[in-house]
Amino acid sequence: MGDKNQIDQCATQHVGSRFFWNRAQLAYREVTARYAIVLLVGRNLPQGIRPGEFVLVRYTEDPCLPRAFSVLSSSREGIRLFVKTEGRVREKFSTSPLGTEFDVRGPYGTAYEDKVSMDRDYLLVGGGSGAAPLLYFHAAHPDRVAGTVYGFRTEDAQELLPESGLAIESLGAARADDEAHRVWKEGQGIIACGPEPMLRLLAQAYRGQPDIYVSLESRIGCGIGTCLGCSIETTRGMQRICTEGPLFSLEELPWLS
Amino acid sequence: MAELAIQRVGVRFQTPVVLASGPAGLGHELHGQLDFSRIGAITAKTLTPEPGQGNPQPRLVDCPSGALNSIGLENPGIEAFLQHDLGVLQSLDCVRILSLAATTESALAEMAEPGSALPGIDLLELNLSCPNAGNRIIGADPSAVASFTREVTKVASVPVLVKLPGDSGDFMAAAAAALENGAAGLTLINTLRGTRIDWTQGKPFLKRVYGGLCGPAILPIALARVYEAREAFPDALIVGTGGVVNLSGLLEMLMAGADLVGIGFGLMADPELPQRLAGELTDWLDVRGLDAVEQLIGLAHKGGFSVH
Numbered sequence: 037m038g039d040k041n042q043i044d045q046c047a048t049q050h051v052g053s054r055f056f057w058n059r060a061q062l063a064y065r066e067v068t069a070r071y072a073i074v075l076l077v078g079r080n081l082p083q084g085i086r087p088g089e090f091v092l093v094r095y096t097e098d099p100c101l102p103r104a105f106s107v108l109s110s111s112r113e114g115i116r117l118f119v120k121t122e123g124r125v126r127e128k129f130s131t132s133p134l135g136t137e138f139d140v141r142g143p144y145g146t147a148y149e150d151k152v153s154m155d156r157d158y159l160l161v162g163g164g165s166g167a168a169p170l171l172y173f174h175a176a177h178p179d180r181v182a183g184t185v186y187g188f189r190t191e192d193a194q195e196l197l198p199e200s201g202l203a204i205e206s207l208g209a210a211r212a213d214d215e216a217h218r219v220w221k222e223g224q225g226i227i228a229c230g231p232e233p234m235l236r237l238l239a240q241a242y243r244g245q246p247d248i249y250v251s252l253e254s255r256i257g258c259g260i261g262t263c264l265g266c267s268i269e270t271t272r273g274m275q276r277i278c279t280e281g282p283l284f285s286l287e288e289l290p291w292l293s
Numbered sequence: 294m295a296e297l298a299i300q301r302v303g304v305r306f307q308t309p310v311v312l313a314s315g316p317a318g319l320g321h322e323l324h325g326q327l328d329f330s331r332i333g334a335i336t337a338k339t340l341t342p343e344p345g346q347g348n349p350q351p352r353l354v355d356c357p358s359g360a361l362n363s364i365g366l367e368n369p370g371i372e373a374f375l376q377h378d379l380g381v382l383q384s385l386d387c388v389r390i391l392s393l394a395a396t397t398e399s400a401l402a403e404m405a406e407p408g409s410a411l412p413g414i415d416l417l418e419l420n421l422s423c424p425n426a427g428n429r430i431i432g433a434d435p436s437a438v439a440s441f442t443r444e445v446t447k448v449a450s451v452p453v454l455v456k457l458p459g460d461s462g463d464f465m466a467a468a469a470a471a472l473e474n475g476a477a478g479l480t481l482i483n484t485l486r487g488t489r490i491d492w493t494q495g496k497p498f499l500k501r502v503y504g505g506l507c508g509p510a511i512l513p514i515a516l517a518r519v520y521e522a523r524e525a526f527p528d529a530l531i532v533g534t535g536g537v538v539n540l541s542g543l544l545e546m547l548m549a550g551a552d553l554v555g556i557g558f559g560l561m562a563d564p565e566l567p568q569r570l571a572g573e574l575t576d577w578l579d580v581r582g583l584d585a586v587e588q589l590i591g592l593a594h595k596g597g598f599s600v601h
Contacts, residue, residue: 055326056565094562099358099509099538101562124355255353257360258561260326262318262338264367265353265561274346274367 054082055260057094057139062132063114068192071165072121072130077114082143085110087173088151088251088283091142092259093117095128104256106169106229106282107143115140118168118196144259144278148173148227148249151283156225156247157182161216161238163230164188169251170229171200183219187212187230213237225249227283239292248286252277295578296585297571299333301530301552302452302477304415306333306388308571309547309586313534313557314339314392314418314456315364319374320382327564331571333553334388336480337374339420340408341393342400344370348425354489354498359508359536359558361487363499366394366426371404375411383413390454394420396427398444406448416451419476422458422483424505432483433462439470446475454532456480459511459518468522468529478530480555481518485511507558512536516549523550523591538566540573548592 060078067073082091085107092102103125108118121130128136148169152158159182160170167186174181187203188194194202203209210218212234220226225247228238235250242248257265259278266277270288275281286292297308307330314336317323323335347367354361369377371393382389391408395401401419409417421432421441431437438455446453455471457464459482468479484505491498515535522531533551537543538559546554559566578586592598 053326055323057563099562100355101353101360254350255355257353257362258316258564260322260564262322263316263362263561264338264347264364265362266350267347267352267364267367268350269346 054142054144057141058082059096060115060138060140062129062134062136062138065129065134066196067121067130068195070121070190071118071193071196072126073108073116073118073196074129075114075116076138076140078140081115081140083110083112085115085143086147086149087176088148088169089143089145090282091115091140092144092256093125094139095125096137096139098124100124101255101257102139102141102259104259104278106251107172108168109172109175118165118171120165142259145282146280148283149177152225152227152249153247154180156180158225158227158247159216159220160184160186161212161226161228161230161234162186163212163234166230166251167197167200170227171197173227182221182224185212185215185219187215187234213241217241227251236293239286239289243286243293249283250286250289250292251282252284253282295575295583296587297575299552299587299590302416304388304452306553307331308333308574309551309553310543310567310571311390311532311534311553311555312336312560312567313555314390314420316557316561319378320385320389321378323564324381324385328568329386331568332387334390334416335382335385336390336392336418336555337382338368339366339392339394339423340368340371340374340404341366342371342395342404344368344373345426349500351498354504356487356489356506356508356510359506359510361489361499361504361506362484363425363501363504365501366423371408379411383411388415389413390416390418392418392420392456394423394426396429398441401441402444402448405445405453409449409451414451416454417445417449418454418456418480419445420456420483422456424458424484424486424503425501430458430461432457432467435463435466435470438467439474442471442474442476452477452530454478454480454530456483458483459514459535460485464518465521465525468526472526472529478532479522479526480532480534481522482511482515482535485514507536509536509538509542509558512542512545516545519546519551520549520593523594538562540570540577543570543574544577544589547586547589550591550594552590
């Protein structure tokens, strides 16, 4: 877990709003070929982040847009993320030495529990690192979860999430949407997070059913709802993935198919 | 402590740091989140006569040292803004600039006349240079700049800034056309037209192919436009905007001749940046024994710091 005193010394003194960057350190990491679980710690990191909310992370001093990550868990200990190992910030997560500094701000977005009807049971359908917010939702609201399908192409994620009953294609599982079709029962809602092709297949299969929700992705600019870089068309007008989203009901997205 | 305030065109800016149109939103998003006493002015997101839905996703593409954006002037339209958003913008403790765009002179003037008469609106900015809306960049055509500016300044009751492109048309002729037709100043520059190809798919990332490049990559181009405009128009108010993400960029922009410095990409990537820059600027001036930011404005045209 690293040297806690050292980590505290390096944490910035700055206490800002959720609009401001806070210094974090990479304190723990488990990594496989394609995925990693990382723990970011820092004195002023946001706490109490809820399932579905996300944080922005940048590699310190990188003059590019930050990257958005839905959290796997959030506690006094820090923020845990489950990420792919490819990509600008993600590569840094998986290759930089422990203690490497990142900047974190947030949380942003609408928590799943504020978006979905909490009187229904849900099948959680994740694809790849899209499983992260669903795993967190499952841990927070086990009584609302009727079943889970966390689809992965290869088995290396199994090492990181051994308890989670992953549906792994290289070990014979069907694609996540087909697995979902096998276990979903009439009357259940769905919360899905993963690659857009998976969300489109689910939309085709479940359009018309109540309480089917999909978590959308886009490049996030500001995270705070001003730049409109993540605006999408919905039946309620233009909505921001960073603010009203990332979760939307299928009814709000008639174009998704 | 060094003085950051400057007075131009009858308006007092408490610092030279301006929130550029776009990432500043309409005011309510940043209300209560930033220390506006350190902000010189906020430029609201560009408003059009009718609501605008903007461009399809993706709207942002990563670039080395910046990003391409293709927002496409998404906005609620002037009427909805007046009903729902104006009040918070008026309450912000800094200069308030309304940014307006329209496809005809009369449509722009119809917004500008009542818009400039609103209490708490200190300046207008005419966005004649968005690379992401329609097919025509008005600011690339000096005669169009002249007619759009003239029609607005005839009816506007506050000073008018004209925001020009940095990469299309006869820039100096467009700048002259704006100033000769009543504009008090220039906002230089808008984002620069660019594209990127998704080589894994063999097609452009953006549905409209082209977007506007912003971020540190465009700083040298913005500096060149500011420098040449300052040389030609010593009395114009110039808001230098483009690629400033740190104190050195802010200093360069001031020394090149900007009275005020707009922060766009930098605000998007780091909402705290504008107020932090104001603080860093004060410290920098104090350390060097300078009394006021005025001493930096246009310094590069005056031989720089004299050797002691």
